[in-house]
Amino acid sequence: MEKLISVKNLKKYFKVSAGTLKAVDDVSFDIYDGETFGLVGESGCGKSTCGRTLLRLYEPTGGEVFFNGENICGLSRDKMTVIRKSMQMIFQDPYASLDPRMPVEDIVAEPLDVHGICKNATERHEKVVELLKLVGLGEEHASRFPHEFSGGQRQRVGIARALALNPKFIVCDEPISALDVSIQAQVVNLLKELQNKLGLTYLFIAHDLSMVRYISDRVGVMYLGKMVEIAESNELYDNPIHPYTSALLSAIPIPDPDVQKSRKRIVLEGDVPSPINPKPCCRLKDRCAYAIDICSKEEPVMQEIKEKHFVACHRAKEFIK
Structure with a gap:
């Protein structure tokens, strides 16, 4: 290797x-x-x-x-x-690493926004849904806020965010x-x-x-x-x-x-x-x-x-x- x-x-x-x-x-x-x-x-x-x-x-x-x-x-x-x-990072505390004021779609899409990956809102939403499904969540979770999730689900959101930029x-x-x-x-x-x-x-x-x-x-x-x-x-x-x-x-x-x-x-x-x-x-x-x-x-x-x-x-x- x-x-x-x-x-x-x-x-x-x-x-x-x-x-x-x-x-x-x-x-x-x-x-x-x-x-x-x-x-x-x-x-x-x-x-x-x-x-x-x-x-x-x-x-x-x-x-x-x-x-x-x-x-x-x-x-x-x-x-x-x-x-x-x-090079990305999955943080220790899923309660502290997710902004409580942001919906999951914006949390996962933040790296995409910073690097200008998506051309429009539709492509951005589709990419977020794809990432959520990759970690075992669904499209319905995209509009929810971190406090609505269990600890394991929050960590899955953190993993999805880390995977956003491939x-x-x-x-x-x-x-x-x-x-x-x-x-x-x-x-x-x-x-x-x-x-x-x-x-x-x-x-x-x-x-x-x-x-x-x-x-x-x-x-x-x-x-x-x-x-x-x-x-x-x-x-x-x-x-x-x-x-x-x-x-x-x-x-x-x-x-x-x-x-x-x-x-x-x-x-x-x-x-x-x-x-x-x-x-x-x-x-x-x-x-x-x-x-x-x-x-x-x-x-x-x-x-x-x-x-x-x-x-x-x-x-x-x-x-x-």
């Missing part, structure tokens, strides 16, 4: 009163055409900031993002507007976390259907580790602004190497009381360090049971420990199963 997205040493820092908050710090990964790349990690690790910076909704502090071989970080606003047609790449920023559990599977299955039908490529950001395994081809794990492990989905879940990944995956409940009771839960001791002015060392060192002297002195570098399995840990080779 060809690389559609290539992120190299991406950084996004925020100036705060206490210093510099390094939300995304020197992160690199690739996303191949037609695949779903899952991005996981605990709250505050920088997942959503990474996705927004990748699309230049936040301007990067440093690094490069290549889309179809072109570095979009150096593009002017006008050129970025053209690229924006191919994008190649979509950042799904925790698109199911605000939905009822019964609705989450429906939305994820819809995303998979649309991917197969339209040839889409996803960056899927989520907390639900089981759902990430279900939808993703490859998975990246972030901790405190850093990427610590990248591997194919089944390989990562079956053979985690980084101590943080192992701890994260051990938190996934197993729907079998006997197995759940007998399994060993890995608990990281201590508090998550502050991402403000971090020291140049392993950021997990104070919570890791395997930390040694070098962990306090040097930042681990991402290395290919096994085929297509990358880990940033000084002792990674010792943890290979």
Whole structure:
């Protein structure tokens, strides 16, 4: 497969009163055409900031993002507007991402209006209806307002809006976390259907580790602004190497009381360090049971420990199963 997205040493820092908050710090990964790349990690690790910076909704502090071989970080606003047609986003909260004063037809048609896609009102309406039907809604929904929909339906409207410009790449920023559990599977299955039908490529950001395994081809794990492990989905879940990944995956409940009771839960001791002015060392060192002297002195570098399995840990080779 060809690389559609290539992120190299991406950084996004925020100036705060206490210093510099390094939300995304020197992160690199690739996303191949037609695949779903899952991005996981605990709250505050920088997942959503990474996705927004990748699309230049936040301007990067440093690094490069290549889309179809072109570095979009150096593009002017006008050129970025053209690229924006191919790169869209599905936001986390369907209650906050839709304007409550606009009918669904205007919400979905907004990207069409901005880019001047439709020639007249009839073509605009037909395109909106086509998009609504694509996500499982009907023409009768076009005249309604967001408050008249359930959470799952609102997220479908958000997906329809993201599809309006026929994008190649979509950042799904925790698109199911605000939905009822019964609705989450429906939305994820819809995303998979649309991917197969339209040839889409996803960056899927989520907390639900089981759902990430279900939808993703490859998975990246972030901790405190850093990427610590990248591997194919089944390989990562079956053979985690980084101590943080192992701890994260051990938190996934197993729907079998006997197995759940007998399994060993890995608990990281201590508090998550502050991402403000971090020291140049392993950021997990104070919570890791395997930390040694070098962990306090040097930042681990991402290395290919096994085929297509990358880990940033000084002792990674010792943890290979």
